[in-house]
Structures are given as C-alpha cells and as structure tokens.
Amino acid sequence: MATVRLSFSPAPVHVRTARLVGVAVARRAGVAEELLDEVRLAIGEACTRAVALHNQYGLPDLVTVEMSDSDSYAVRVIDHAPIEASVGLAKLPPDELADESLTDEALTTGVGFALLAGFVDDLQVRPVEDGPGTEVRMVWPVQRR
Amino acid sequence: MELSLATRIVAEHTVLEVGGEVDVYTAPRLRERLVELVDAGARNVVVDLGGVEFLDSTGLGVLVGAMKRLRVANGTFGLVCAKEPLLKIFRITALDQVFPIYPTIEAATADGDGSGPAS
Numbered sequence: 001m002a003t004v005r006l007s008f009s010p011a012p013v014h015v016r017t018a019r020l021v022g023v024a025v026a027r028r029a030g031v032a033e034e035l036l037d038e039v040r041l042a043i044g045e046a047c048t049r050a051v052a053l054h055n056q057y058g059l060p061d062l063v064t065v066e067m068s069d070s071d072s073y074a075v076r077v078i079d080h081a082p083i084e085a086s087v088g089l090a091k092l093p094p095d096e097l098a099d100e101s102l103t104d105e106a107l108t109t110g111v112g113f114a115l116l117a118g119f120v121d122d123l124q125v126r127p128v129e130d131g132p133g134t135e136v137r138m139v140w141p142v143q144r145r
Numbered sequence: 146m147e148l149s150l151a152t153r154i155v156a157e158h159t160v161l162e163v164g165g166e167v168d169v170y171t172a173p174r175l176r177e178r179l180v181e182l183v184d185a186g187a188r189n190v191v192v193d194l195g196g197v198e199f200l201d202s203t204g205l206g207v208l209v210g211a212m213k214r215l216r217v218a219n220g221t222f223g224l225v226c227a228k229e230p231l232l233k234i235f236r237i238t239a240l241d242q243v244f245p246i247y248p249t250i251e252a253a254t255a256d257g258d259g260s261g262p263a264s
Binding site: 012013015016019037040041044045048051052092093094097098100104107108109111112114115118119 | 166168169170199201202203205206209210212213216230234237238239240243249
C-alpha cells in the first residue's frame with residue numbers, strides 16, 4: 001500500500017493543486033481512466049468545502065488530503081471546523097435551486113454535496129477521531145495491472 | 146488552465162465565452178464579469194461553456210446568481226454546453242431543470258423570448 005499526504009493552507013488557490021495531485025495518484029493507483037473526471041471533481045468539492053469551513057470559522061489550520069491505494073483508491077479530506085458545521089448537508093430539490101431566498105453560500109453547499117453524493121458511490125462523512133473536524137472519505141475501485 | 150473570458154454580441158444577445166477551469170479560485174472573476182455585463186445593460190445573456198475544462202459547485206452557484214439577477218431585470222439567461230461530462234454535472238445537481246441549456250450558440254441566440262430550449 002502507498003500513501004500520499006498533502007496539507008495546504010485553507011486558500012481557494014490551493015484546491016486546484018489538490019485536484020491535480022489527487023488525479024495523478026489515482027491514475028498511478030490504477031483507477032480507470034473514465035473515472036478520473038469524477039475523482040477530480042469529487043476531490044475538488046471536498047477540498048472546497050473544507051476551505052470554506054476554515055474560512056467561515058477563521059481557522060488558519062491546514063486542510064489535509066490523504067490518498068492511499070490498497071484494494072481500492074481511498075481519499076480522505078480532513079478539516080478542523082466545529083462538527084456542527086457539517087450538519088445540514090443536503091441535496092436541494094430543483095424548485096428550490098433558483099429560489100430568490102436561497103443564499104449563494106447555501107446554494108453552493110447544496111450543489112457541492114449533490115455532486116459528491118452523485119459522483120462517489122462509496123462516500124462517508126464522519127467526525128475526525130481527535131479534536132474538532134470532519135473527514136470526507138471517498139473510495140474508488142482500482143484495476144489490477 | 147487559467148480562466149478565460151471573452152464577450153461578443155450575437156443576434157442581440159451578449160455571449161460570454163468561458164474557457165479553462167471554473168472553480169472556487171476563479172469563479173469570483175466570472176461573477177464579476179457577469180455583474181458588469183448586467184450593470185452595463187445586457188439583458189439577453191448567453192454563457193458559452195464550450196471551452197470549459199472544469200466546473201465545480203462554486204461556478205454553478207455563480208451561474209445561478211447571474212440567472213436570478215437577469216430574471217429580476219426582466220432579462221433572459223441561457224447556457225451553451227454540448228460536453229457530456231459537464232451535462233452530467235447539470236443533471237446530477239438538477240440544474241438542468243433550472244437553466245435553459247442549448248447545444249449551440251445559434252440555438253441559444255435564436256430563442257429570443259427566454260422560454261427555454263425547443264425540444
């Protein structure tokens with residue numbers, strides 16, 4: 001099993017770096033080529049969510065992305081925001097998406113979660129074991145070479 | 146690839162051609178440009194996503210924001226997108242039921258009343 005760990009300051013500019021690394025490691029791990037767009041999008045959404053939470057709570061702590069391959073390709077995106085921030089992740093129904101009363105932040109959060117849930121078959125969102133924070137864990141199958 | 150933005154007029158529509166990656170870092174620039182266009186008087190706006198290589202929830206939020214702004218101003222808003230990976234994003238988020246999405250600029254600019262793509 002190989003592990004690659006990336007930690008970055010919670011700034012939007014670094015999310016692209018996390019996507020690029022995540023896809024490079026996925027390709028190396030043997031994730032099917034046709035899944036790589038989904039891997040790129042899902043890692044980007046999970047990191048965008050983590051960066052937004054750190055900024056919302058004024059946390060300078062690093063966001064961590066840990067990628068590992070064994071029987072599958074597993075990616076964990078770890079934030080350190082208070083756990084209650086994760087409550088309310090829900091897919092929005094179409095008639096609410098363009099509703100005037102919906103804030104841009106709520107829309108982006110709902111759409112981001114819809115993308116994560118839609119593109120990742122094996123998705124878990126759970127508290128980190130030590131201290132405040134949430135771990136978004138995503139798993140994709142790998143092809144044996 | 147960095148975000149690229151270019152505007153042109155086609156059949157009385159303001160077409161904003163977007164290229165590159167639209168994400169949490171670049172989406173604010175797309176939002177600014179769309180706000181500038183509406184503030185400058187554009188009322189029939191078409192965003193051409195033909196050159197977009199990556200689009201995330203932040204970018205989708207900006208597009209919804211622009212559509213709402215134009216709705217308030219009695220304008221129209223449409224998207225041009227023929228790439229299956231991007232269309233899948235619209236389907237998964239149910240935003241394909243919110244935006245008029247056209248396969249070509251010609252189709253988008255021919256629909257002057259903003260009632261949506263002909264099917």
